[in-house]
Amino acid sequence: MTVDTHSDGPLIEFPANGDLVAEMADRGWGDGLPLVAPTPERVKAMLSGLNEPDGPSLDPDEIISILPPRFGEVSRQILAVNAVMAGCLPVHFPVLVAAVRALARPEVNLRGINATTHCVAPLLIVHGEIARTGGYNGGLGAFGPGNRANATTGRALRLVLLHVAGATIGAGDASTQGGPAKYGFCIAENMDASPWPTYPTTVGVNAPSSVTIYCGEAPHNVHDMESDNPSQILNKVASAMATTAQNNACISQGEYLVALCPEHAATCAEAGWSRHDVASYLFQKARLPAAELKEAFSLRAWPPWMNCLRDDELAPMTGDQKNIRVLVVGGPGKHSSVIPSWGMTRSVTVAVDQQVSC
Amino acid sequence: MLIYRPDGAVAQDPDRSAPELAPALPVLAGSRIGILDNRKPNADVLLHRLANRLVERTGAIVVRTDTKNAALPCEDQVLGLLAEQVDLILTGTAD
Structure with missing residues (x-):
């Protein structure tokens, strides 16, 4: 069952020369940093990151996760909207899809993660081939700043938590001091420099590309x-x-x-x-x-x-x-x-x- | 220009399988009050004070104190036991 909370539909009118950050903030959205306007054209382009040229077209409205404490539905469309706002490229989108699937797993306990007074934030770790093709940094300065893939994918995940999961300060997030990791927390595993097998194999995941969600403090x-x-x-x-x-x-x-x-x-x-x-x-x-x-x-x-x-x-x-x-x-x-x-x-x-x- | 909202729809909470609230107790006199302590510091102090005030005013009986971890939903088993043994539960505190 879905509860429609929108009185003005999924699209809203926005003045082309307006202050997007201020407009979003008035509605309780955004993380305080400049945002990219999620226009239909940009969102459509982001969704193309999931589709191979000759593959089947995926339903943008299919629900892929439900995230507490708001119990917001994450459709591919809503995920793409937040990815655009964060500055992601379509090549980053499959990472985000996997990340929100992982966040919804009960053992993550996302309701507690979002609502606690502790400073915990989900760390997104990218493994395998997509770390390379997506340009994720697991090397020098991996925790940031300076790499677009790490910065925007981590930020997009936080925007999903704010907008869809409802982890807004004071309402769905009681973190006493907050934390820098709550702006964006994304790295890659440095397989080129690792002397050991890739991390996912240690937890039984054998796939060309994978992601880990680990909810922790800043390093x-x-x-x-x-x-x-x-x-x-x-x-x-x-x-x-x-x-x-x-x-x-x-x-x-x-x-x-x-x-x-x-x-x-x-x-x-x-x-x-x-x-x-x-x-x-x-x-x-x-x-x-x-x-x-x-x-x-x-x-x-x-x-x-x-x-x-x-x-x-x-x-x-x-x-x-x-x-x-x-x-x-x-x-x-x-x-x-x-x-x-x-x-x-x-x-x-x-x-x-x-x-x-x- | 037109832009998309970023929040999306809200699903029905899968945990709220019984969305209807139980009817309020008409009188508290003689009722059995359970305390569900979430183990946050001072939760027990507040809950016991509240329960004791109710006992003094209404003659209610405190029959059970139980605990859970504050970071996780209360186990169904604990809720089931409480439902059998009490008429009213006091809970919902944090530090």
């Missing part, structure tokens, strides 16, 4: 210029993970995204460490005294075995090493990052399909 830097062995580098990664100042600290199902720079990853791989070895080591080393965690959090979402730890024992920052997600991002230099999740959410990886109906 926490890990700086190591001098180490020539994995353990010294990863001890610093573990240090960034082991703080009581993050949502994950009292939630054992919380995930950590460990974005290793190519040089740190190479040091690990050259010593014979697999991605699994890295996660295993971090699970063992990212720990705090149980007493410290119990003192910090009277309410803990821990499994029984963690609650049985003596005060003088070390408690892991997450209940399972599978919750430590490792991939390679960045360019030359020795800076990695840790992105703690919000806690009550799970990352999701889905294939990008340019032809098949969602």
Whole structure:
């Protein structure tokens, strides 16, 4: 069942020389930055990003996701409108389709993600062939700024959350301080510089192109210029993970995204460490005294075995090493990052399909 | 010029399978009040204060306190138990 909330239809009149940002803001739309006017011609061109020259034409009105807390329907058409407004190119559109499908998966818990007082934002990670053809940056400066694909695709996803999901400040988004990642949060996995198989294969997704949605904080830097062995580098990664100042600290199902720079990853791989070895080591080393965690959090979402730890024992920052997600991002230099999740959410990886109906 | 709206239509909340509200209780005297604490700090303080005031004023009985995680919808099992055991539920707080 659909509830029509529009008194003036899907098209609205807008003065050609008017201030689009102001007009949109008057209606509660936009992210504060300049917007591209979503004219019928531009939206039609954006939708063409899904259609192969000789392939079937996809229905623009088909609903591909329903996003809370507003429970707005994401049709291809509405998604294209937001993609145009953000400045995307048609080649980026299949990434967005996959991203909104992933956002709607129940394990993401988008209602909580959007509504919480925490600063969490969905990070969109692009993998595989479409990262190359779409011009996504997983190398130097991947988190930004400066790359159109990363900037506009991440921004388009946020516009969808604002406009369709209803994650507007104060109404559907209670984030105490907000956060820069809420403007746009999109990177590519740097497969050219990764010593390990592509990340989606570790979660059972084998497709030429795919995307991961991981809902977390902005990146926490890990700086190591001098180490020539994995353990010294990863001890610093573990240090960034082991703080009581993050949502994950009292939630054992919380995930950590460990974005290793190519040089740190190479040091690990050259010593014979697999991605699994890295996660295993971090699970063992990212720990705090149980007493410290119990003192910090009277309410803990821990499994029984963690609650049985003596005060003088070390408690892991997450209940399972599978919750430590490792991939390679960045360019030359020795800076990695840790992105703690919000806690009550799970990352999701889905294939990008340019032809098949969602 | 003409431009598209970016918000689209609203779907019926799939969680709202019973959209009709239950009828209000005509009197609270003798009714059983459940407390669904979302575990946010101070939620229990506020909810218990409210419940105690109702008990003082109406003679209602607080029969159950239950909890859930604030970040997730309440489990159906918990709601089912509460529905069997109480006439009224106090909930809906945050920090």
